[in-house]
Amino acid sequence: MSAPAEAVVDAKRAAEMGLSGEEYERLTGLLGRTPSLTELGITSALWSEHCSYKSSKVHLKNFPTSGAHVLQGPGENAGVVDVGHGWVAVFKMESHNHPSFIEPYQGAATGVGGILRDVFTMGARPIALLDSLRFGELDAPRMRSLIDGVVRGIGTYGNCVGIPTVGGETGFHRSYNGNILVNAFALGIARRERIFKARAAGVGNPILYAGSRTGRDGIHGATMASDSFDAESEKKRPTVQVGDPFTEKVLLEACLEAMRTGAIVAIQDMGAAGLTSSTFEMASRGGVGFRLDLDRVPLREPGLSAYEIMLSESQERMVIVAQRGKQEAVTRVFQRWGLEVATIGEVTAGGRAEIRRGGRIEAAMAIAPLTDQAPVYHRPAAPPADLARRQAPPEVPVPDDPGAALARLLATPELASKEWVWRQYDHTVRTSTVVGPGGDAAVLLLKGTPTGLALTSDVNPVYCGLDPRAGGRQAVAEAVRNLACVGAEPVGLTDCLNFGNPENPEIMWQLRECVLGMAEACRALAVPVVSGNVSLYNETEGRSILPTPTVAMVGVVPDLGDTPEAHFVRAGDRVILLGEDRDEHGGSAYLRWLHGIEQGRPPAVDLDAEGRLARLLRALTGQSLLHAAHDLSEGGLAVALAEATFGARVGARVAVPLGAAALFSESQARALIACSPAHADRVLEHAQRAGVPAREIGETGGDRLEIAFDGGRLEAEVAALHRTWSRALPEALGL
Numbered sequence: 247m248s249a250p251a252e253a254v255v256d257a258k259r260a261a262e263m264g265l266s267g268e269e270y271e272r273l274t275g276l277l278g279r280t281p282s283l284t285e286l287g288i289t290s291a292l293w294s295e296h297c298s299y300k301s302s303k304v305h306l307k308n309f310p311t312s313g314a315h316v317l318q319g320p321g322e323n324a325g326v327v328d329v330g331h332g333w334v335a336v337f338k339m340e341s342h343n344h345p346s347f348i349e350p351y352q353g354a355a356t357g358v359g360g361i362l363r364d365v366f367t368m369g370a371r372p373i374a375l376l377d378s379l380r381f382g383e384l385d386a387p388r389m390r391s392l393i394d395g396v397v398r399g400i401g402t403y404g405n406c407v408g409i410p411t412v413g414g415e416t417g418f419h420r421s422y423n424g425n426i427l428v429n430a431f432a433l434g435i436a437r438r439e440r441i442f443k444a445r446a447a448g449v450g451n452p453i454l455y456a457g458s459r460t461g462r463d464g465i466h467g468a469t470m471a472s473d474s475f476d477a478e479s480e481k482k483r484p485t486v487q488v489g490d491p492f493t494e495k496v497l498l499e500a501c502l503e504a505m506r507t508g509a510i511v512a513i514q515d516m517g518a519a520g521l522t523s524s525t526f527e528m529a530s531r532g533g534v535g536f537r538l539d540l541d542r543v544p545l546r547e548p549g550l551s552a553y554e555i556m557l558s559e560s561q562e563r564m565v566i567v568a569q570r571g572k573q574e575a576v577t578r579v580f581q582r583w584g585l586e587v588a589t590i591g592e593v594t595a596g597g598r599a600e601i602r603r604g605g606r607i608e609a610a611m612a613i614a615p616l617t618d619q620a621p622v623y624h625r626p627a628a629p630p631a632d633l634a635r636r637q638a639p640p641e642v643p644v645p646d647d648p649g650a651a652l653a654r655l656l657a658t659p660e661l662a663s664k665e666w667v668w669r670q671y672d673h674t675v676r677t678s679t680v681v682g683p684g685g686d687a688a689v690l691l692l693k694g695t696p697t698g699l700a701l702t703s704d705v706n707p708v709y710c711g712l713d714p715r716a717g718g719r720q721a722v723a724e725a726v727r728n729l730a731c732v733g734a735e736p737v738g739l740t741d742c743l744n745f746g747n748p749e750n751p752e753i754m755w756q757l758r759e760c761v762l763g764m765a766e767a768c769r770a771l772a773v774p775v776v777s778g779n780v781s782l783y784n785e786t787e788g789r790s791i792l793p794t795p796t797v798a799m800v801g802v803v804p805d806l807g808d809t810p811e812a813h814f815v816r817a818g819d820r821v822i823l824l825g826e827d828r829d830e831h832g833g834s835a836y837l838r839w840l841h842g843i844e845q846g847r848p849p850a851v852d853l854d855a856e857g858r859l860a861r862l863l864r865a866l867t868g869q870s871l872l873h874a875a876h877d878l879s880e881g882g883l884a885v886a887l888a889e890a891t892f893g894a895r896v897g898a899r900v901a902v903p904l905g906a907a908a909l910f911s912e913s914q915a916r917a918l919i920a921c922s923p924a925h926a927d928r929v930l931e932h933a934q935r936a937g938v939p940a941r942e943i944g945e946t947g948g949d950r951l952e953i954a955f956d957g958g959r960l961e962a963e964v965a966a967l968h969r970t971w972s973r974a975l976p977e978a979l980g981l
Contacts, residue, residue: 256280263290269621276615284552284601284608289616291519291557292526295782298620301748302780305758308765313774315737321531322443323364323514324434325776327738329802331695334441336370337433339378339703339740339798341781346428349486350395354428355403356489359561361432362407363515366498367564369442369505370434373678374690375404377414377430378703378742378796379667382423384659384978392426393979400430401670406491407498411671412679413688415703418659421711424786429742429779431798433701435692442505444514444524446532446567446593451511453525453536453591454573456504456580457497457563461546463488464520464559493562493585500583501564507579509572516563522556524565525591526599530617538591540603552601552608567593627754636712640845642831648906648953648960651840652884653970655910658839661881662974663892666981684893685812686728686877689803698803700734706880707792708833709848714756714793718763719851723914724879725799726771730860731875731917732809733867734801739768741778741797746790748782756793757782764795770853771860773799808870810919813893815873817947820926821900824859825916826939827883829908835880836910848912855915855938862936863917871929874920884909884953884960886918891951891964892971900944901954909955920946 260270263286273281273289281289295301311319317334318326324338342357358375365372377400382389404411409432446453464487504510512532514524521543529536540555550558568576573589580587594600601609630636645651655661668683680698681689687702704725710717722739729736743760746753768775784791803809814821831837832846866872878886883902891897904911921929926942933940951967953960 260286263287264294265290269293272621276612282608284556285611287553287557288522288609291522292616293620296518297523299780300621301623301625301782302743302757303622304624305761308761309775310765310768311774311776313772316774316776318441319774319776320778323367325738325740326368326441327776327800328438329692329699329737330697331692332438333435333692334438335433335435335699335800336365336368337431337740337800338364338777339429339431339742339796340364340779341742341744342428342430343426343744343781343784345486346396347392347426350392351399352486352488354396354399356487356561357428357430358400358403359489359491359494360517361430362409362494363517365432365434366501367442367444367513367515369440370436371502372409372432372434373676374433374688374701375409375411375431376701376703376798377411379416380422380427380707380794381418382426383418383420386423390979396428397667397670403489403491405672407495408675410673410675410679411668412673412690413683413701413703416664416667417707419707419792421792424789425784425791427744427791427794429796431703431740433800442510442513444512444528444531446512446528446534446536448511448570449534449593449595451567451570451593452573452589453538453593454566454568454576454587455543455590456566456585456587458490458493458560459544459546459586460550460555460558461560462550462554462558465554465557487559487561489561496583496585497562497564500580500585504576504579507575509569509575510566511569512567514565516565518559520557520559521565526613526617528565528567529599529613533597535594535596535598535613536591537594537600538602540601542588542590544586544588552603556601625748625754626751627758628751629755630752636845637847638845640831640837640843642837642907643841644907648884648909648958649962652888652960652962653967654840655835655881655885656888656967656971657974659975659978660839661835661885663972664975665972666976680806681732681809686731687734689732689809691806696805698806700729700732700801700803702728703796703798704728705794705796707794708838708844710760710793710795712833712846712848714759715763716848716851717793718760718795719767719853720848720914721795721797722764722767722771722773723851723853723856724877725797726773726856726860727877727917729799729801730863731812731877732803733864734803735864736773736799736801738776739773739797739799740776741795743778743780744784744791744794744796745782746785753790760793760795767853771857810867810872810875811893812876813874813890814896814898814920814946815894817896818923819873819920819946820923820942821898821944821946822919822921822929823916823941823943824919824933824938826913827904827908827911828913829911830913831911834910834912849914851914858937859915859917862933862938866929866932871925872919872921876918878916878918880912882910882912887953888951888967890918892968895949895964895968896946897948897950897964898944898946899952902943903956905956906958909953
């Protein structure tokens with residue numbers, strides 16, 4: 247195979263594209279010559295953090311990735327788990343952080359589009375979305391505009407494609423002032439025997455391009471997403487892709503129909519790094535090579551260079567390897583849906599890529615060294631020098647008026663209702679939504695069966711900042727707890743690991759410790775990691791975000807007969823508190839939001855206790871013994887009780903042997919449940935046999951929340967608390 251016609255780059259140009267001096271030397275050694283501009287662009291994309299995981303791969307190996315339900319773990323476009331009745335769930339989470347900070351509407355919208363394509367390229371029909379969002383202080387520069395743009399972008403894209411956004415989370419912290427996080431999750435379903443993979447095969451098989459035309463938007467998006475922000479970052483706006491949800495909807499239907507022809511060997515969407523990542527990764531997985539003629543690629547405008555075509559991240563595009571002689575069947579499907587389709591190359595033997603433009607070879611490269619053998623770094627890791635100070639036990643002020651403290655907490659952006667956010671999303675389209683946003687977990691009906699799929703997204707970045715390993719454990723444990731509150735057993739996890747600059751030993755320590763904590767919890771609670779994403783360099787001018795390893799988890803509810811609500815539903819039910827309080831306030835919402843203290847060790851995570859609690863909740867739900875179940879997390883018992891009164895405006899009268907400050911303790915492995923008086927003794931007996939501490943603390947009813955505690959009483963009107971909680975966020979945004 248001939249070398250490219252001209253070599254036009256040097257180490258300085260390579261550095262501008264994000265390659266280190268050592269990486270540039272490695273590339274020239276692999277090629278045996280100076281690379282062409284196109285070859286350099288391809289390598290810089292494939293060796294970027296976003297595509298290669300070169301700083302995190304050594305730690306990701308700690309995750310358990312197999313299990314009884316797992317059919318496909320990490321390494322494909324999305325994970326696949328068996329959910330029964332011949333169906334599989336296909337899901338993944340991805341970040342679109344940097345694009346969303348630069349251009350919030352399009353950045354968030356194309357994040358949704360990209361994660362949907364990751365799912366339907368596996369042959370699954372998407373049925374649900376979650377979003378995990380982190381914003382800074384509301385008064386930070388551009389923050390209100392960023393919030394508005396991100397929420398509109400998610401809503402518009404998902405609504406137009408017709409996929410419900412059924413849950414997620416939205417948090418606020420000053421560490422995100424210069425670098426917001428937008429993590430998008432999608433779940434689809436398919437018949438077990440109809441999963442498609444992105445593994446090219448069959449020498450001589452044609453390579454097809456389908457979908458939107460290629461433009462100059464998104465060029466070097468993958469490398470931009472692997473870089474820190476500075477004062478010049480606004481100039482990166484042209485690297486943000488522009489999405490078209492209506493084309494995405496047509497592309498989705500066309501792909502699923504084309505898959506039914508039996509003529510598709512492999513298929514992959516053009517996501518980060520566009521045509522580069524899709525072709526090189528497909529060939530690498532299949533152990534083959536390929537030849538591309540870029541003159542055949544449909545373009546929005548004439549004159550795009552090979553470099554631009556290979557690195558464009560224009561949206562709504564797919565690459566397909568079809569069976570030779572049957573490609574016309576695939577072509578006809580896309581044409582019938584009004585989409586452009588073109589044969590742009592073929593599969594070859596030998597594991598090399600040859601890319602031509604204008605009759606000239608623009609790139610000639612071995613594939614494996616750029617994909618499977620990309621650089622892997624064992625970066626130095628060290629805890630921060632002031633860790634002891636950060637973890638020192640904080641002074642915990644005792645509230646003079648716990649009722650006022652509760653109202654103030656409910657009015658913070660962190661704990662206030664997020665209805666303003668999710669009301670902009672259609673969460674009932676496709677008619678599968680059983681439990682939508684606002685609860686502990688969303689629940690979808692697996693149509694034609696009695697089974698439900700439960701979804702949740704969780705992480706507490708403050709815990710992770712104070713003790714990354716404990717924070718990683720807590721994120722997984724809380725997700726399991728949330729699923730258990732709707733009776734679901736977890737079958738798989740996907741994650742989005744958001745961190746700062748990995749070249750900083752403190753950041754690398756955070757990443758390592760969070761992963762180790764997550765892995766410990768996954769093993770203890772039998773939850774395999776089946777897919778995920780790593781987003782690094784989330785910092786601006788040297789100021790990093792808090793470590794934010796977002797966990798999205800999927801569970802199965804065997805029978806949706808009587809799914810508990812996350813709120814009290816009727817008067818006269820007995821309220822039972824499961825788990826023990828240990829008066830733990832490190833990193834708590836009470837200290838952070840009411841007293842400006844962000845210090846101490848976060849609550850301990852007893853994984854055995856979490857497992858016992860989850861099994862108990864699933865058993866109680868399976869026997870239809872519960873009317874309500876709600877886990878305790880941020881804000882502790884007082885906030886959980888208030889939230890439980892909001893759904894149906896049913897009050898409660900309870901008494902607990904806790905001090906005033908302990909009402910806001912965030913000890914883990916706890917949940918509130920409500921059941922009929924006739925079932926209370928059975929519930930307590932189940933708890934005793936399960937080894938879960940349980941205490942009947944009161945009953946539901948009335949229009950007030952009354953909490954008797956050691957030394958006093960908290961009393962508030964449910965309507966007044968709800969008014970504060972529901973209006974706080976829109977009022978803070980000036981709406």
